[in-house]
Amino acid sequence: MVRRIGRATVAGGTGLRGIMELFGRRTETAALERLLARAAGGAGAALVLWGEPGIGKTALVDHVVDAASGVTVLRTRGTRIETGLAFGALHALLWPVLDRLDELPDPQAAALRGAFGISRDPANRFLIGAAVVSLLSGLARERPVLVVVDDAQWVDEATAHCLGFLARRVRTEPVLVILTDHADPSPGPWDGVPALEVVGLPDDDARRLVAAAVPGADEALVEGTVAMAGGNPLALQELPTVGRDADDGASGEPMPVGPRLRQAFCARAEALKPATRALLLLAAAEGRGDRHVVDRAGAGWGVDASTWDEALHSGLLQASGARLRFRHPLVPAALYDGAPFPDRRAAHRALAAALPPEATEHRAWHLAAAADGADEDVAVLLEQAAARCLERSAGPLAARTLRRAADLSPDPVDAARRLALAARAAWDAGDAEGARRLLDDAERLGGVEPVVRCSGGLRGILEFTVGLSERAHHYLVGDMAVVDGTRTAMELGTVAARAAWSAGRPDLQQTALARLLALDPAGEPAPVMPTLRSWWACYDGTGRAAGPLPATDAATVGLLGTVPWELLPPVPLAQACGVEGPLHDVLRMQAAQLRRRHELAALAMVLAQSAVLDVAAGRWETAEAGATEGLRLAEEVGADHVASQCRLCLANLAAARGDAPGLDGHTTRALAVSVRQGVRALTASAYWVRGRAALFEGRPRDALHHLMPLGEPGHEAAHPTFALLAAPDTAEAATQEGRTETAAARLVAVETWARRTGAHWARTAAHRLRALAAGGPDTEAAYRAALDGAGTVPDPFEQARTRLLYGEWLRRVRRRADARHELTGAAETFARLGAAPLRARAVRELGLAAQSGARHEPAGAGLTAQELRVAQLAAEGLTNREIAARLLISHRTVGHHLGSVYPKLGVTSRAELARIDMAGDLRLRTTGGGE
Structure with missing residues (x-):
């Protein structure tokens, strides 16, 4: 297909080269340009370009006309209105050169004048064909001639035979004849003329065309259009502007199409008899290609064997046994869209009556498409169909089915209930905005509390994922008393605690915990409630540590693999408690289940959290892939908070790798969301990542600028969990800056947490910080303790950081061999992970440790x-x-x-x-x- 920037014109019969861009079509344009070059060289040719409407035949012809220089161009187009007018198309084609008739032999000139109504001479078809050949040969003696007839399937029969006569006789003349047709030309008047089928564009070229036709189109729109259009260039340009929600065709109504496509395909059907057009409409509305159902439905429409023959010979419909298939998926769309609304309703009623008893889902949709007002019976059928859609994880179709059921519901209460169920289905399918709109519509019809019950408290979950965390907490805590079932209330309470944690509000976290502990967990696995208390009882209402935590071992955490994602803790909290290993296994199971159910929003969240754990385990490539996929899904479903989590995971990798542009880009975009919406967990994470980057690059003062706010009450980045997790980095930067009090305070915080939880990371970090602060004979023992403890829960990056610090200390005390051992191990780990800044530091230290000199070289x-x-x-x-x-x-x-x-x-x-x-x-x- 063509995107025109300028259009070639024809002045005095000479084609002037214009400017245009073709997407793809390298094979076709090369063939046409060879023929044009052949005509310029004195040898003629003819070619029929054929293919379905909108496939780009005219664009190729335009390309040839624009490429023709020094050529006489004669061009016309067939039209349905002149199909019955003998020689009408030939007259339009030769009109610019009728003044050359006097140069023809008298019999030929008289025959043409008779054909065009200029005289009363008889229209002898052979003489007319010979006259056209002679006329063009005379023109070609002056310069090559290009004859173009677009939509040749609509030219009148007399002109068609004349053009076929011409096309078979131009080989020895510098004349190029190009005709375009919708169907294979072999059985028609072009029989014996070379033909080239124009097929759909490859996907890559199709994407480029959509991007050019709709500037700024997002990836989802481009990919959806490419999938629907089947490579048809006209469809690729029109479909993005139609505003259609993609479905699998089970909704009973084919996709809408634009006016040019509808006109192009419907024009072919209009030439058929009424019963055949009815048959095509039934086949288009049926959608599944079941010939028996279409045949039964057409019994009352005059459909018989001759009707089927005409339909199958039209080139629009094909049959293979009991299956029907249209030539192109856009054909049924155009036929359906072009039919009058009463005819469409009648077709759906006939199809519903023709379906077998077990086809309840399809009957429901056909009856819905035929309905002209409220109909509770049809609404019930649609609701049942939606339930089956959810069983097979077809969330988008379930949401649309329930929305249609709501439209047909006579009672506003039933309509609201169905809209709430549709909102939940849309959310599970990853359509956050659609879910929000459906919830709004449901509440307007049925009030808030019924919608909360039907949607399972979806409003709060939506707010938590895309809105304000404190507002999400308000909805979630309130809705715990409204929803049905303890399990659902537990899920909402856990998300409420998570929302409060995200907002950096320990007081609200305690409120949610109190509501959770007040629930009766009868029927739930016994350890679930204590485990939930382990997550959320970390701090009192002021953010201070709240005493010893209940034991949380791997077996207890593993039980959470059988519960919804809502009950899982945020990963930083799990890391702080030291149970990240078991949690990673749970998240991996959750991701597999969510993939099978196609619950995209929840899957994005699980991927984001799994990526954080993969970073800590040294699986940086896996982490990057998971965070990238999670980011793509989160952006598709509009989950801003989850997208920020993914960006911050990628930013953490960028910090360790020394990728300054990546670090800045990801953290800036995350902060743009988190600061505005008050999600302090994300803001704190961004500050922490920036602080780590400065620390790794040897800028401790800059590092403290980013790290200190994590523990400053009232700051936008203040968050107790992240202040704790960042304490080792803060202490290291403070030590380098000589701020011993700050370093000592962070050491106390980490040691206190280690005693309270027994978390391996805290015990290891405490040893490392003691080594940094010791400066005496206890230094080596602290470093060795840190390295010995690191092996229990391996984090290769943090272990290499400890080895780097230990190696630097060994070098300073002149134990060069020991220093080289530790520094070499650290450098190797940094190199394997791609941590460039710290690897460079380790290599620099190795160089210093390798220097020779006296045992006590002056400092x-x-x-x-x-x-x-x-x-x-x-x-x-x-x-x-x-x-x-x-x-x-x-x-x-x-x-x-x-x-x-x-x-x-x-x-x-x-x-x-x-x-x-x-x-x-x-x-x-x-x-x-x-x-």
């Missing part, structure tokens, strides 16, 4: 006098500006000197610099042997 060796003075003052705790004032230099010069001092002394921060004796012999204060 200040290689420093200039000014660098030594700067280092001494920095070790005493002076800031850059204070040092600058003391030495009468600029603070920027101080920074430059420190940038040289650190690598020369093998340190990375002021805290490490303070441990070096800058007086006397500049020996390390820390004891430790050399190699």
Whole structure:
């Protein structure tokens, strides 16, 4: 198909080259251009381009006309209105050159004048054909001639025979004849003329055409259009503007089409007898291709054997045994859309009566399509059909079926109930906006509480996924008392707790927990309620730790694999409690179940959380794939919060890999949602990720700028769980900046949590932080304890970070061989994971550890006098500006000197610099042997 930017014109019979873009069609255009070149070389040719309406035949002809330079172009188009007018199309074709008739032999000129009504001479068809050949041959002696007849299937019979006569006799003349037809030309007047079938565009070219026809079209619209259009270029341009919801054809009504497609396909049917048109309408409305049903339905419409013969010979309908198939999926759409509404209703009634007794679902849809007002009996049938759709995970169709059932419901209460059920089906299928609209409609008809019961408290779940967390908590806690069944109330209560946790509101979290604990869990697995309490009793109403937690082992967590996703904890909370391993197995089972049920919104959430656990387990490629898929699904269903979770997982990987653009892009987009909607868990995660990136790049001050707000009450990023999880990073950055009080406070928080929960990560982090703070003989024991504990719940990245810190300490105390062992292991892990910044740091440290020298090499060796003075003052705790004032230099010069001092002394921060004796012999204060 063509997208025109400019149109070629014909001036004085000469084709001027225009500007146009063809999508695909490389084979067809190459063939046509060869024929054009052949005509330019003195040899003629003819070709029939054939294919269904809208397939792009005219675009190819336009391409040839625009490519023709120095050529006389004669062009016309067949029309149905002139089909019965003998030689009407030939007259239109030759009108521009009728002044050349005098150059023909008299008999030929007289025959043409008679054919065109210019004279009363008899219209001898052979003489007319010969006259046309002679006329074009004379024109071709001046320059090549291009003859184009579009829609040749509609030219009158006399012209068709004349054109066939011409096409078979131009091989020795520089004349190119191109005809276009809807059907295979072999049995008609073009018999013996070379033909080329024009078929649908490949998917890639089809996507490009949709994108060009509808600028800004999203991926879902493009893919849906490509799937429906079957490569038909006209459909690819028209379908995106129709506004159709895709379905599987079971709704009883074919897809709507645009006016050009409808006109193109219906024109072929209008030439058929009424009974045949009725048969085609029945086949289009039936939708499944069941010939027996269509035949029974057509019994009262005059459909007989001759009708079937005409329908099958029309080229529109094909039959294989008992199955019917239209030539193209757009044919039934056009025929159905072009039929009068009363005829469509009558067709559906006839089809419903013709269906076998067991086909209740299809009967329901046909009766619904035939209904002209409220009909409870049909609405009941549709509701039953929707239930069967849900059994086979056809959520979108179930939602549409229930919506139609609501339309046909005489009682507003029944209509509201069916709309609420439709909203739940739409949500499960991933249509958040559609679910919200259906809920709104249902509440307007039936009130709030009945809709809450029917939808299972969907309003709060929707708000939690795409709206304000605190508002979601309000809906969810309130709806716990309205919904039917303890299990549903537990699910809402758990999501309410999760919403409060997301908002960083421990007080609201306690409210939800209190409602949960007040439920009677009869019939539920015994450990479920204590397990839920384990998740949500972490903090009191102020955000402080609330005492020892109930034991939560792997077996208890595993029980949650049989419950809905709503009962699962957010992953950061599970990580904090140290049960991320068992939870990952549960999430993997949940993802498989949700895939089978095609519950896209829930699947996106589970994928987002699984990706976080994959990062912690060192499965970075798996994490990236899961987060990317989750992001795509979340964007499709409009789940903004879940999309942000996926982006932050990808941002965490970008931080570790040193991918600054990726980090900035993902965190910026996540913050745009989380800050506006008050989702502090997401905001805190974004701050944490940015802080980690700065820490990995050796910018501890910038790291603290992002990390400190996590523990500052009232800040947009304040969140107790993330403040706890980020405590090791905060303490490390604070240590490098010499902020010992901050580091000590984070160490206390981590040690307290480790005693309270026994979480392996907390115990390991506490050992590492003690090693950073020790600065004496206890340092090595703390590092060894951290490494020994890391193997219980392996996080290769964090273990490599510990080895890096340990290796740096070993190098500073001149144990180079031991340092190289730890640093090499760290560098290898960072290289395997792709953690470029920390790998570079490990490699740099390896280079320092490999340097030869005396056992007690002076710490200040290689420093200039000014660098030594700067280092001494920095070790005493002076800031850059204070040092600058003391030495009468600029603070920027101080920074430059420190940038040289650190690598020369093998340190990375002021805290490490303070441990070096800058007086006397500049020996390390820390004891430790050399190699």
